[in-house]
Amino acid sequence: MRILVLGGTTEASRLAKALAERPEIDATLSLAGRTEAPAAQPIATRIGGFGGIDGLAAWLDDHRIDALVDATHPFAAQISRNAAAAAEKTGTPIVAFVRPPWERQPGDRWIEVASLEDAARAIGETPRRVLLTTGRLGLASFAVAPQHHYLIRTIDHPGDLGFLPDHALLLDRGPFDLAAERALIARDRVEVVVTKNSGGSATHPKIVAAREAGLPVVVVQPPARPAVAQVHDVAAVFAFLETVAGHRPHSATERGE
Ligand code: NAP
Numbered sequence: 001m002r003i004l005v006l007g008g009t010t011e012a013s014r015l016a017k018a019l020a021e022r023p024e025i026d027a028t029l030s031l032a033g034r035t036e037a038p039a040a041q042p043i044a045t046r047i048g049g050f051g052g053i054d055g056l057a058a059w060l061d062d063h064r065i066d067a068l069v070d071a072t073h074p075f076a077a078q079i080s081r082n083a084a085a086a087a088e089k090t091g092t093p094i095v096a097f098v099r100p101p102w103e104r105q106p107g108d109r110w111i112e113v114a115s116l117e118d119a120a121r122a123i124g125e126t127p128r129r130v131l132l133t134t135g136r137l138g139l140a141s142f143a144v145a146p147q148h149h150y151l152i153r154t155i156d157h158p159g160d161l162g163f164l165p166d167h168a169l170l171l172d173r174g175p176f177d178l179a180a181e182r183a184l185i186a187r188d189r190v191e192v193v194v195t196k197n198s199g200g201s202a203t204h205p206k207i208v209a210a211r212e213a214g215l216p217v218v219v220v221q222p223p224a225r226p227a228v229a230q231v232h233d234v235a236a237v238f239a240f241l242e243t244v245a246g247h248r249p250h251s252a253t254e255r256g257e
Helices: 010-019 052-062 077-090 116-122 139-144 178-187 205-213 234-247
Strands: 002-006 026-031 044-047 067-070 094-097 109-113 129-132 149-154 167-171 192-196 216-220
Touching: 002 010, 010 026, 010 094, 010 234, 052 077, 067 077, 067 234, 077 094, 094 234, 109 116, 116 139, 116 216, 178 205, 192 205, 205 216
Parallel strands: 002 026, 002 067, 026 044, 067 094, 109 216, 129 149, 129 192, 149 167, 192 216
Antiparallel strands: none
């Protein structure tokens, strides 16, 4: 069975590790190539865009892919839309392996917004000390609020940030633990946390640390997802693959080869 996993997330890496133990499944992991030094993976990996829906559809056909797993980040809206459309076009079974978004808990002071631009405005007029964790791409959205002190945490160096005159950089990759997040908030006298609602456990401790410190958190909510079946754990991905294996044509003739 040949499968393509669209990755770039902790979930995809976890799935890749499990797939490496299943030699009967010929799996390829696809990364966009945004991170300079992506984590090493135990299965075949390809890097770079496919060229839109048609490019992905052609890749699925050329590699005779039996099933597609969309394990991309909840905010990677374009590739998820492309995956749904290419799967439909080629008749490839697809499942989305996604993390449920975080839910507001008692004690949380969340300001929920729909975009990075809205997040920048939601910090307010008064200059604040902001822990900004929305990722390297999209920082330009905060140019409308240059009055704040930003502690910007990204995996790779974000390049020239001259439009945010008062900032400090923290280059780090999750998972982050609660003790370290508490210490960071205290040491840098953070007053507001800005985050995407990315779900999952790897970056959740900042939400808990902010709650404990009574800080407001500007939370950018995820975009709508295409209508594709969703699963939330590796076991459910394998259950989906078994269903596909049970239905797929078995001989080369049946596959039209
Ligand atoms: P996006 O806006 O949804 O996708 C833009 C284009 O990048 C896609 O049309 C596709 O190019 C290419 N692409 C995206 N993911 C790909 C993948 N896994 N394999 C091959 N090509 C891919 O994506 P994004 O938000 O820039 O995210 C890029 C990658 O970073 C994804 O793999 C995602 O899982 C990961 N990531 C994103 C975020 C986030 O906050 N957005 C956070 C953590 C990790 P073509 O049209 O040419 O195929």
